[in-house]
Amino acid sequence: MITTSEIIKIFGKPGDDRNLVTVPMPYPRKIAWDTKVITNRMQCHKLLAPIFQKIHAEILSHYGIAVIQRLEIDVFGGCYMFRKMRNGNDWSRHSWGIAEDLSPTKNGLKTPFNKSQFSKPEYKAMIDIYYRNGFINLGIEKGKDAMHFEFLKFIK
Numbered sequence: 001m002i003t004t005s006e007i008i009k010i011f012g013k014p015g016d017d018r019n020l021v022t023v024p025m026p027y028p029r030k031i032a033w034d035t036k037v038i039t040n041r042m043q044c045h046k047l048l049a050p051i052f053q054k055i056h057a058e059i060l061s062h063y064g065i066a067v068i069q070r071l072e073i074d075v076f077g078g079c080y081m082f083r084k085m086r087n088g089n090d091w092s093r094h095s096w097g098i099a100e101d102l103s104p105t106k107n108g109l110k111t112p113f114n115k116s117q118f119s120k121p122e123y124k125a126m127i128d129i130y131y132r133n134g135f136i137n138l139g140i141e142k143g144k145d146a147m148h149f150e151f152l153k154f155i156k
Contacts, residue, residue, distance in 0.1 A: 001141075001152070002151075002152055004090055004091055007093070007096060007098070010047075011045055011047065011096045011098060012096070014082065014091040014095035014096055015082035015095055019045050019046055019047075019096070019097070020043055020044065020045065020046065020080055020097055021043070021044065021045075021046045021049050022041050022042070022043045023041060023042055023043075023044060023049045023052060023053055024040060024041050024053070025039070025040055025041060025042055025053070025056050026053070026056050026057045026060045027040075027056065027060050027065050027068060027074060028040050028074065029042075029074045029075070029076040030074055030075050030076065031076055032075050032076060032077040032078075032101070032103070032104050032105065035075065039076065042076070042079050042100075043079060043080040043097060044079045044080055044097040044098070044100075045080075045096050045097040045098050048097070048098055048151055051133050051134065051151075052079070052100070054133060055129055055130060055133050055135070058129045058133075059073060059126055059129055062125050062126070062129065063125070063126070071122060071123065072103045072106065072117070073102060073103065073123075073126055075102060075103040075104075075105070076100075076101075076102065077100075077101030077102060077103070077104035077147055078094065078100070078101050079094065079097050079099065079100045079101075080094060080095075080096075080097035081094040081095070082094075082095045083095060086109060093150045093151070098150060098151040099148060099149060099150035099151065100148075100149050100150075101147040101148055101149075102118075102147055102149070103117055103118070103147060104147040106118075107139065107145075107146035107147035108144075108145070108147065109144065109145050109147075109148075110144055110145075111139075111144060111145075111146065112143060112144055113139035113140060113143050113144060113146050116139050116144075116146035116147075117146070118137070118139055118146040118147075119139065119146065127140070130149045134151055134152060134153035135149045135150060135151055135152060136149070136150060136152045137149050138150070
């Protein structure tokens with residue numbers, strides 16, 4: 001895992017809005033806490049903006065909008081949120097806009113990966129797209145919190 005000090009060297013201080021951009025997404029997404037609200041954009045770190053856009057374009061290309069909606073890949077749980085990790089003192093990776101949560105209700109923080117929505121075979125392609133683009137999934141890596149995809153590679 002990449003450490004907080006390494007993240008600061010690459011991405012700057014957490015919560016620095018000079019490093020944030022709002023990027024369009026290639027398909028509409030429902031806000032997880034109010035699924036009647038639809039967004040077509042996401043706020044993230046400026047260095048990862050093209051990578052997030054590429055990931056979602058690849059997801060759209062692979063699944064198509066109807067399958068994305070049926071599989072609830074379009075349920076957006078957030079990217080940028082300036083805060084500490086839950087039950088911790090370190091900064092959440094969301095504090096830089098370098099992590100994204102998807103479908104949090106069915107892939108919860110404490111849900112074991114094998115009981116999560118994203119453990120099913122139909123989500124393998126989506127997870128592979130994230131990994132190919134430098135992200136990890138905490139459900140796979142830590143056994144829980146499958147909603148959480150975070151950037152792991154160093155940017156030179």
